[in-house]
Amino acid sequence: MSWQQQLHPRGIDLGLERIRHVFDSMELRAQVPKVLTVAGTNGKGTCVEAAQALALAAGKRVGSYTSPHLWRYNERIRIDGQSVTDARIVAAFERIEARRGAQSLTYFEFATLAAFEIFAQENLDLWILEVGLGGRLDAVNLIDADVAVVTSIGLDHQDWLGSDLEKIADEKLAIGRSGQHLFAGRSVPAAACQRARSAGVDVRSLAENRLETSDCPPALVRENLELACQALDALDMLPPAPGAILRTLQVPGRCERHVFAQHEEIYDVAHNADAIAHLLEFLGGLPAAGSTVAVFSALADKPIEEMSAMLDGAVDAWCLVGLNEPRGLTVGALQQRIRSEKPVHAFESFGGALEAARAMGRRIVVCGSFHTVSAGKPRHG
Secondary structure, eight states: OHHHHHHSSOSOOOOSHHHHHHHHHHTOGGGOOEEEEEEOSSOHHHHHHHHHHHHHHTTOOEEEEOSSOSSOGGGGEEETTEEOOHHHHHHHHHHHHHHHTTOOOOHHHHHHHHHHHHHHTSOOSEEEEEOSSSSTTSGGGGSOOSEEEEOOOOOOOHHHHOSOHHHHHHHHHTTOOBTSEEEEOTTSOHHHHHHHHHTTBEEEEOOOOOSOGGGSOTTSOHHHHHHHHHHHHHTTOOOSOHHHHHTTOOOTTSSEEEEOSSOEEEEOOOOSHHHHHHHHHHHHTSOOSSOEEEEEOOOTTSOHHHHHHHHHTTOSEEEEEOOOSTTOOOHHHHHHHOOOSSOEEEESSHHHHHHHHHHHOSEEEEESSHHHHHHHGGGGO
8 A cells, every 4th residue: 555655746636537548447447337526525424325225125236435434445345345355456557557558547547447346346336435635636537427416515625626615616526427317415505406417417406304303323414315315316226215224324423322331432533513503402412421531633735723612512622633644744833723711632553542532521422523523432342
């Protein structure tokens, strides 16, 4: 993996020409079945998990591709809900390497091509592809979607997508294809939807409720489940009684709750203001038996000041940890950006932060990044 990360001069380099060149040389296009592509600022992972569960319940064979992973790279590429093996991923990488020639690829492009290679070897009914960043120039948009979903529009990744919500929406809606359905969440600007319609995309807003309140786990955003239902219906893959299937759906790292004898721990990958708002809504529905302590870290390009100010009213103390990642912050730099009126403690390791948080509070909330949940969650055993 480290070799892949060094192969291309830029870690994030949006565009389709590189991956198209290698994809065409691999001759995979004829093996592509029905495709559902999911984009959005927040909620993509939940929508993918819901769509996968529904399609499997309908008796379909499904390949799903998501990013980033929480614990193991293999989580990104799944067949019928199960992560593929190391051997299959290595074999896919070897075929990509044999076909790419002098063409450099990003880490994400390697992963995307590996998913396509592995999926093409299976007799699948559906590929579910989660956009990594944006939409129009994201690697998964190389494949034409039969149905697309844009879950939400908000501010994130401004260094690549800018801060104009209309333009961000245009980028994400570009995963739609002329004459094909695209289902848009309620936060997607109406003007952007109309521009996509003018380009021939059959954009449909989320209007009807197919699910009862009791069908929606409180940890998940109902709208994302509804969008999955509409997408599967458009693909003629919606099983009877979808609510009964989704009622027990759990998505790792999304308001994921673990209750112990003396305390509880909640793990959430919330890494922007809109996601923190949902986390706060979830916490509000679960009154704490005692103090709440946040174990928090975030990447440098996230709105840390806004996120911490929002969360501060729901916590009694903070335990901060730095992230040793390319876009990470040292704990000292993170502490300078936290906006809080509560006690703030700095730690050099997640183990130390969690141990201190458990000593201080009855409810521990681990959030701020996928990296935070990945590093923190295995510590509770």
